[in-house]
Amino acid sequence: MVPDMEAAGSTGVLSSSADDGVNNPETEQTQNETSNAKRRRGRNPEDKEYRSLKRLLRNRVSAQQARERKKVYVSDLESRANELQNNNEQLEEKISTLMNxxxxxxxxxxxTRPKADDNH
Structure with a gap:
């Protein structure tokens, strides 16, 4: 088993009991707790709640941005519809004038044509 550097201390030197190959229950327990803490990272309730709140906030911001984009899109469509309506009215007026x-x-x-009956 390779010793964990964090469990060995800041100097990286292991105790003599770990070197003899004898299992020290205190060292094993410390190493197990350290490795379990690493594996369970992000699973504690505070992290879950933090991630949940963060996701909720991102979702709210995203939804607000989507609503704003939709509002801009709809207003652009309405202005385009008004332009096309005005253009259509002008063209209908022009058609009427040209038909008259x-x-x-x-x-x-x-x-102004000479009549065929007048010549005979």
Missing amino acids: ENTMLRKMLIN
């Missing part, structure tokens, strides 16, 4: 002009020109053309 066309009708008037046809009548003028009919009136």
Whole structure:
């Protein structure tokens, strides 16, 4: 078994009892607690609560940003719809004017043609 450096102390020197190959119950227990603490990292209730609150806050911020993006998108769509409506009204007005002009020109053309009956 390789000794844990943290369990050995800050100098990295092991006690003589660990070197003899004899199992010291206190050293084993300390090493087990240290390794268990490492494995269980993030599982304590404070970490869970912290992560949960952090995730909740991120979710709220994300939802608010989504609502703002949607508001901008909808307002852009509404302004585009108004522009298209105005453009459509102008084009319909132009069509009406051109149709009236066309009708008037046809009548003028009919009136200015020499009649076939007049020549005979």
